[in-house]
Amino acid sequence: MIYLLIFLVTGTQDLSQEPGLHEVRNLYAKAAEQQEAGEKLLKLVKPYANQDPLFLGYEAAANMMMAKHVANPFTKMSYFKKGKKMLASAIETDPQNIELRYLRFSIQAETPGFLGYKDHLEKDKNFIRQELSKVKDKELQRTILSYLLVSKAVDERERKEIRNNHNKLWKP
Template identity: 45%
Template sequence: MASEPNIKSIRLKFHNSTSSEEVCKDLIKQLEPYNERNSPLLLGYKGGATMIMAKHSFNPFSKMSYFKNGKTILEKAIQADNNNVELRFLRYTIQTNVPSFLGYSSQIERDQSFLRQSVSGLKDAELKKIITSYLKQQA
């Protein structure tokens, strides 16, 4: 397997995948080799990007399929590394942005509380800034 991708480039691609189907597809393809054993974090991003593909699809069945598959992948990643702040932030941002009718909001309060307690201990200054800023927006 090639060396693990730079997490900063993955974050940027993930952010840009919301507005570009090509970037989203490229990110999913790049993260294909990762699973809950070799990188729960990259698996989580693969799940998130898969959910974002629903936004780029016009077919209602495809939309639901992308969303459900992505949700399953993300939840598997969190199950493998439940105390990973970035994974929990990923789920939190998704749950606070998806329409309520999708029924994917059960962890919002728990994740928000976890993030508020954990953000100060982060070594990654960029991630800390991103999470702190997002939590302020949600307040």
């Protein structure tokens, strides 16, 4: 009886606590190259995706990245389309969320052109550049900034401007 009670209490606590954003972000960074990270990210955020647009965005991103890890072209397209629809829904729910816009920007920047998923690239890039200095979460700020500085969707002039505007982030 006591074991059942302990199991129920611990099980309930685990389900009621959202995953930490640090872990979610780390898995996102690895998911493009590691199928296991993508699967773990999907499993981690799925229970919370209906409650929080940010977790829906990460579930969407994980689905889109899983397309990279499967061989069947129909499965690839299924993952991609599902994720695309979910991400659009998350951003529609919370359009001012810079992290969601970063997710879409980074995915569109890396997606092959033949998929035709570049329609928000410039708009998201401009939004992110404009709002980045307002982000209070320094880890998120550094993550986005690091990506902007290496993204092929950011030209050298923009990189220089970004470095000049955000150089204080790199100082201890």
